[in-house]
């Protein structure tokens with residue numbers, strides 16, 4: 001079993017001290033910039049507005065489309081999610097957003113899942129819950145109960161964040177945040193592999209290979225050596241009680257910008273330069289749109305896009321002493337192909353498509369498999385009469401694969417097809433490509449949101465980071481150090497009114 005040794009590399013993380021905050025004149029910041037209008041950046045704009053009030057100007061820069069990794073593609077005038085698609089019922093920030101924004105939950109359409117090993121289905125969901133449970137027990141013993149209890153315990157601890165944030169507490173690093181929720185256990189979970197943790201828990205190797213591994217492949221395109229924390233998030237996302245936003249998840253982002261009364265600037269930030277030091281440093285953002293370069297000075301900046309080299313945001317940091325080091329590690333390529341066509345059920349051992357009962361196919365880590373998952377998908381708008389297409393009909397499928405599908409691979413999976421739309425994502429961190437967790441504070445007034453993805457990448461994680469950064473920026477600006485990195489928060493929030 002591969003064991004990951006993590007070392008904390010980020011010596012440039014800005015550590016808070018009283019001397020950092022000398023004279024405080026009580027004036028609010030006048031201008032705040034957020035770079036990136038994905039769920040992280042737009043949620044940050046929303047929370048910044050809540051905390052800093054109506055006077056401050058909030059500019060949000062976006063070089064492509066609002067939504068970032070929340071995006072849709074169109075097939076026959078219907079939109080389908082090509083990026084982040086499912087949300088857990090206990091993701092309370094996302095829940096809160098859709099309520100505040102007047103959005104609706106998208107109805108879920110029932111469908112059965114099976115696990116394919118390259119030759120046959122090794123696990124098939126039936127119409128009978130009890131039969132499924134019995135089969136799980138028969139094949140894997142009590143592994144699935146152990147797993148369920150483990151995931152529930154982690155989720156219960158993770159939920160503490162909502163209480164802490166509601167009480168206004170902030171954290172200056174991802175480590176501090178995780179530690180406040182689950183102590184050193186949570187930090188260790190970002191350093192050791194999922195398989196190691198599960199084996200220790202008494203989950204069988206067979207269960208890991210046949211159930212856990214397919215779930216990691218569909219959710220993160222990676223294997224069971226990913227860290228246990230992100231593994232647990234992925235397993236929570238494989239449970240029931242999942243939802244999505246009617247009309248598309250990206251609607252949350254555009255509506256948050258409106259609610260925050262933020263100015264959307266459709267332009268690529270090319271540099272962030274330190275302009276003045278002192279108690280309240282200022283930063284100059286230069287951005288470029290249609291070959292026109294413009295510069296503007298800000299009091300606070302939130303970078304809400306991954307800064308890893310292979311993501312290529314095109315931002316250079318200037319005037320910082322010492323230089324801000326490059327973020328190590330890389331983002332993982334996952335290709336989402338949205339295919340309109342006829343599934344080749346024979347490939348899966350069902351010559352008669354009418355008898356093919358599954359809507360989602362997960363895969364094991366078999367070397368000959370060229371795809372991670374294939375699923376019949378529903379549009380982002382579901383009308384009351386909607387029904388999922390049967391396998392003998394032309395339907396819309398989403399296939400996740402590590403590389404774009406070759407023609408022969410498409411021909412293997414589909415008897416014929418009308419269209420193929422490919423989104424080649426740098427989807428989430430390539431876990432294990434670096435060690436340690438990136439910093440939140442890049443400089444006195446400059447923050448980085450996407451470090452949290454190295455604990456786990458998900459819409460809710462970006463939203464949690466957004467709330468944390470808004471609180472952190474607010475407390476640091478107002479010199480309220482007692483609200484940052486406090487210990488024993490469980491006790492504190494219980495005794496506070």
Ligand SMILES: Cc1cc2nc3c(=O)[nH]c(=O)nc-3n(C[C@H](O)[C@H](O)[C@H](O)COP(=O)(O)OP(=O)(O)OC[C@H]3O[C@@H](n4cnc5c(N)ncnc54)[C@H](O)[C@@H]3O)c2cc1C
Pocket residue numbers: 035036037038039040041061062063064065066067068069070082083084085086087267268269270304305306312313314315334336425426427428450457458459460462
């Ligand atoms: C295929 C796929 C499936 C996923 N499935 C799920 C799921 O089911 N559930 C879930 O919770 N999560 C899922 N995720 C993860 C989730 O989508 C991400 O964690 C989340 O959307 C990240 O949001 P973000 O705002 O932090 O980053 P991003 O969405 O990447 O936003 C960053 C934004 O910054 C912009 N930008 C970059 N550089 C610049 C610049 N120089 N100037 C201006 N703008 C710039 C980018 O264009 C982008 O819009 C999935 C992701 C992918 C790709």
